[in-house]
Every structure is written in C-alpha cells, then in structure tokens.
Amino acid sequence: MTPRLNPAVVAVAVLVYLFLVGPLVIILGASLSDTTYLTFPPQGLSLRWFENIFEISAFRRTIVTSFQVAFLATMLALVIGVPAAYALSRYRVQLPPWLGTLFVLPIIVPEIVFGFALLKSVAAGAGAPIFVALLAGHTVLVLPYVVRVIGASLSSFDFSIEEAAVSLGSPPMKTFFTIVLPNVRAGVIAAFILAFITSLNDVSVSLFLTGPGISTLPIQILAHVEQFFDPTVASVSVLLMVLTVGFMAIVERTLGLTFLAK
Amino acid sequence: MTQPLDLQSVTARYGTTKVLEDLSLAVGAGELVSLLGASGCGKTTTLRLIAGFLAPTSGAIRLGGRDLTRLPAYRRNIGLVFQNYALFPHLSVRGNVGFGLKQRGVPTAERERRVRAMLDRVGLGEYADRLPAALSGGQRQRVALARALVIEPPLLMFDEPLSNLDAKLRVDMRVEIRQLQRSNGTTSVYVTHDQEEAFSISDRVAIMHAGRVMQFDRPETLYRRPANVFVARFVGFENIVPMRVTAREGASIQAEVAGIALALTEEAMGPVPDRFLLGARPEGLLATPVAATGIPATIGIRTYLGRAYQYRCDTPAGPLVANGPLSQPLDPGTQAWLVPVPDQCCVLSPERTP
Numbered sequence A: 001m002t003p004r005l006n007p008a009v010v011a012v013a014v015l016v017y018l019f020l021v022g023p024l025v026i027i028l029g030a031s032l033s034d035t036t037y038l039t040f041p042p043q044g045l046s047l048r049w050f051e052n053i054f055e056i057s058a059f060r061r062t063i064v065t066s067f068q069v070a071f072l073a074t075m076l077a078l079v080i081g082v083p084a085a086y087a088l089s090r091y092r093v094q095l096p097p098w099l100g101t102l103f104v105l106p107i108i109v110p111e112i113v114f115g116f117a118l119l120k121s122v123a124a125g126a127g128a129p130i131f132v133a134l135l136a137g138h139t140v141l142v143l144p145y146v147v148r149v150i151g152a153s154l155s156s157f158d159f160s161i162e163e164a165a166v167s168l169g170s171p172p173m174k175t176f177f178t179i180v181l182p183n184v185r186a187g188v189i190a191a192f193i194l195a196f197i198t199s200l201n202d203v204s205v206s207l208f209l210t211g212p213g214i215s216t217l218p219i220q221i222l223a224h225v226e227q228f229f230d231p232t233v234a235s236v237s238v239l240l241m242v243l244t245v246g247f248m249a250i251v252e253r254t255l256g257l258t259f260l261a262k
Numbered sequence B: 001m002t003q004p005l006d007l008q009s010v011t012a013r014y015g016t017t018k019v020l021e022d023l024s025l026a027v028g029a030g031e032l033v034s035l036l037g038a039s040g041c042g043k044t045t046t047l048r049l050i051a052g053f054l055a056p057t058s059g060a061i062r063l064g065g066r067d068l069t070r071l072p073a074y075r076r077n078i079g080l081v082f083q084n085y086a087l088f089p090h091l092s093v094r095g096n097v098g099f100g101l102k103q104r105g106v107p108t109a110e111r112e113r114r115v116r117a118m119l120d121r122v123g124l125g126e127y128a129d130r131l132p133a134a135l136s137g138g139q140r141q142r143v144a145l146a147r148a149l150v151i152e153p154p155l156l157m158f159d160e161p162l163s164n165l166d167a168k169l170r171v172d173m174r175v176e177i178r179q180l181q182r183s184n185g186t187t188s189v190y191v192t193h194d195q196e197e198a199f200s201i202s203d204r205v206a207i208m209h210a211g212r213v214m215q216f217d218r219p220e221t222l223y224r225r226p227a228n229v230f231v232a233r234f235v236g237f238e239n240i241v242p243m244r245v246t247a248r249e250g251a252s253i254q255a256e257v258a259g260i261a262l263a264l265t266e267e268a269m270g271p272v273p274d275r276f277l278l279g280a281r282p283e284g285l286l287a288t289p290v291a292a293t294g295i296p297a298t299i300g301i302r303t304y305l306g307r308a309y310q311y312r313c314d315t316p317a318g319p320l321v322a323n324g325p326l327s328q329p330l331d332p333g334t335q336a337w338l339v340p341v342p343d344q345c346c347v348l349s350p351e352r353t354p
C-alpha cells in the first residue's frame, strides 16, 4: 500500500527545495559569468572571478583569518564547553538550574549588543590585539552551541558506566577521557562542525571586533560589495561553500562518524 | 583474599535528606549477605557508600581491618555489578572484562589469558569480540559478572543484578552467582527486593526499611522468628493480633484476645511474654466450619490459591486472612473458626513495634 501523496504537500515540499537550492544555483551561475557585473543566468563561462579572489590581497588575508579564527575559537570552545557540559549533566541535581541558562545567554542576547559590549570591554578596555578580541568574541559566540550539542549527547549517557570504570580502578580524570569522551564522540563532532560554521559565517560579532589590517571573510565580502558589483562575491561564496564542505568531509572522515544521518 | 566487611554506624545524606541512619552491618569473610527491602529504602545508597561514590556524614567502613572511609573509589578494589550492567558500549566483551586488569597494569599476555579463562568460566568464550549492544540481556549480565570477578576483589557487590532478566533465567543465574561466589569464597553484598531471591542465595539477609536495618539474620530465622512487626509483615505474617497470657502450664499457654481464649504452646513458637503480638501467616490460621477453640469469624471473600482456599474474614479481633483446605470450601457469609497453627505463627513483643 503506497500512501497517496497530497498535491498540496508536494507543492510545499517543492517550494521549500526551490528556496533552499535556488540561491545556491544562482550564486554558482553568477560566479561563472564572464560579465563584469552580477548576473543570472551567466553570460559566457569563465573562471576569471575566481582568479580575481586571489588577486585581491584582502580576500587572501581574510580567508586565512576566518579559518584561523573559526578553528581556534572552536577548539577553545570545546576545551571550555566539553567540561562545562559534562559538569552540567553529571551534577544536574546538585547545580542551580540557572547555571545551564548562563551558557545559552550568548544565543538569547542579540549578538550586536553582545559584540559591541565585547568590543568595549576586551579590545578597547584591555588594549588587547584585534585578533585576540576577535578570537574571544567568536569563542563566546560558539560556546553555547558546543555546550548544548554535547549536553544533548551526554543526556543519554549513563553515568553508571563511568562509576563502573572507577570501581575497576580507573581514576576519575582518566575515566573521562577513556570512557566518557569516546561515548559522546558523535556529539563532539557535531559540536565542532556547528561551531566552526557558525564562526565562519558570523557577521555581527565580527563587525565590531575587526579593525585595521585584520578582518574576516564575511566582513570583507560586505566591504567589497559596497564598492564593486562584479561577480567576485559570488565566486567567494562558492569557494567558501566548497571549502566548508571539504572541511566537514575531512572532519567526518578522520573521526569516522555519520552523525548527520542521525 | 577473603576479608570481612564492617559498616560502623554509618549515616548518609543526599543534600539535607537523611537516607541512611546509623547503619551497622558486619559481613563475615566469605559470606554472602543480601540487603532486602522495598524501593527507596537505601539499598543502592549503602552499596554506593561502600564503593566510595558517596561519603558518609558519620561512621566508618572497614574491609579486612583496613579503613576505607577516606579512600577514593578507584583505589578501593571492589567488584561491582550494576543493575543495568553498565558495560562500556564502545569496548568489546574482551575489552570490558580486561578493563580492570589493564588499570592494574597486568601485562597484555597475562591479561589476555585471564580474560579468556574468565569468559570461558561464564560461558562467553565465543563472544569475546562482540560489542555489548550485540548481546542478549543474560549475556550482558555475564559480562558484567566476569568484569567484576576477573580482578579478584576482596569484596563483590551486586545491585539487583537479575532484575532485568526473565523468571527462568533469573533462577539459573542466581544459582550460578552463588556457585561462583562459593568457589572463590569472596565476601559479597547482594541487593535485591525479591525476598525469594535473597533467601535462596544468602548466608544472611539484612531487611532494610527507611535507611535502617530492621533485622539481620539467617533466612531461616527471619522466616520463622521475625524480631519485629515490620519484618513479620515483610516475610508474610499478614495477621498481627495483640494477645494476653491468662494461664501457663509448662509449655502450654492460655491466651486471650477480645475475650476469646486460645490454647498455644511455647514449643513451636518460642518463649511467650505476658503481653505479645501473635503473628500468623494465612496458612497459620486454619479456617474450619466446625466449632473449635479458635477465633470465631464470618467468611468474607474467598480466593483460590491452587493448594488451598484463602478467606478474608471478619472477627472480634479485627479483619484476618486465613486459609482452608480444598476439600472444604466455605461460602461467604457463613460462620467459621480460625485455629492457629503454631509452627506457622510467631510471637512478637509489643514494645518492639516501631
């Protein structure tokens, strides 16, 4: 028995796909256009706008900065967030309930306010280098995602397994690495990818924390479109997509888990 | 290797709620002791205390003369079998069983040999490379058992290890556990809320209630000579009747409840104080339609037990539950007499009523 498809449902599904895939197709098309302005469908085929990315030094620099910041911020957030998520689930009964909320604040508070606050406090106040301010901002930005995702993964973890290991003679710290972490690996990978992409795509926090000489790719894209209307931004977008997908593939391969399917 | 375990007036709390109160328990070397009690009475808490996952607010825990009270859990060297088995999901059966030996720095070759031997002993030789997820409940239970046994601990603890298994497997496994424990002579603490399981497997049973040990004795003693009303009800003395001795002649006693005189004998029930509570199982009160020296009763609801009929009755001493023979069914509303069967009755002191 095959269920009959409701035409309205099919129509909605098609529309959703169009909205999701449409922009990607348009960007890909526009990036390949031979014209000096953004257009779709592309007129003529050329890779010159991809080459152009690398001729503009600001793009070269910001791509590197963006990936550096995304990677380092993600790692920092993991170093802080994994123990935090662990403590929040392990000692849920003993800890005050607002403590968990604390880690979601950066999501709840509008990012612009938060970014501005950070600019004031970190960069200007302490006279910290711009890169440090940027890194700190992004770490705080992605931390809630890390805590949430790993927390969700730990909520199905049976802590008596940890006690079993301890009773067999494994010290608590070692137990965390040999027993707890391997069992929430899928969550760690998911958190990594989510945090990385969040940082890579961020505009609002970065806007307040970039400065002379140091900027991120999304900010550079904004700056570029203010002056030029050529297809370079489309090419950068495609490049960014390819790099992100490639990076995710590497993370997935090396850690060997199909968390996205779950 | 076998060592006695001694809990000395241990008190434990979770936050502000007292869970264990002044609990003392002495388990002899090589003995298997069960903690038996209703849900929430503190059985698991007692195990967690001994294992070191919870610190007592007062009192001491000693194993083989060594004070464990301040020793961190990972250095206590106690084999623990969890209720849900708590196997490491990411490790194979071999990895699970070998874990404790690895922590002890046992060289790979010897570890492998001991794990093999242990797996063969619990009948899991062919499953060494499986992950726990690919095992049945009974097999997981064996892995948990092997994992705790292979480190040859001076103390083994089981937290309702059979509660997830079906009835038949449960009986088989408890015999196996008893055999393994006997052959190793390892001091053991076994938690269950199944009375039959506790009585069949244990040298002694501690009946717990609200964080206290109500009685700690051999199963036979608990079953026949409960020390207080709580334990009496727990082991099936459903009828508790307050009585007064009116006359004694040697071991024969005349006692009275609500003006009804009964003849009893100390030979079957042990010493009887002047005021006492008579505990009687349903099979300890024989329901008979012929007028006899018993408690007059009006038959209420009759239920069929297979080996006998059971009656809920109204009597001058209050509602009582009695059994009667299959050959003589009594109808609701009829008059009957309930005659105490001394060796199915017990005597309780009223002052020990909690």
Ligand SMILES: Nc1ncnc2c1ncn2[C@@H]1O[C@H](COP(=O)(O)OP(=O)(O)OP(=O)(O)O)[C@@H](O)[C@H]1O
Pocket: A093, B014, B015, B017, B019, B037, B038, B039, B040, B041, B042, B043, B044, B045, B046, B193
């Ligand atoms: N982490 C905790 N925080 C607060 N109270 C707890 C905690 N764990 C247990 N308790 C309480 O302590 C009491 C004893 O719990 P325990 O787990 O020892 O019971 P148990 O005898 O093992 O019961 P069961 O047969 O259901 O396993 C219960 O009243 C329970 O509510």
Ligand SMILES: [Mg+2]
Pocket: B043, B044, B045, B159
């Ligand atoms: Mg329990």
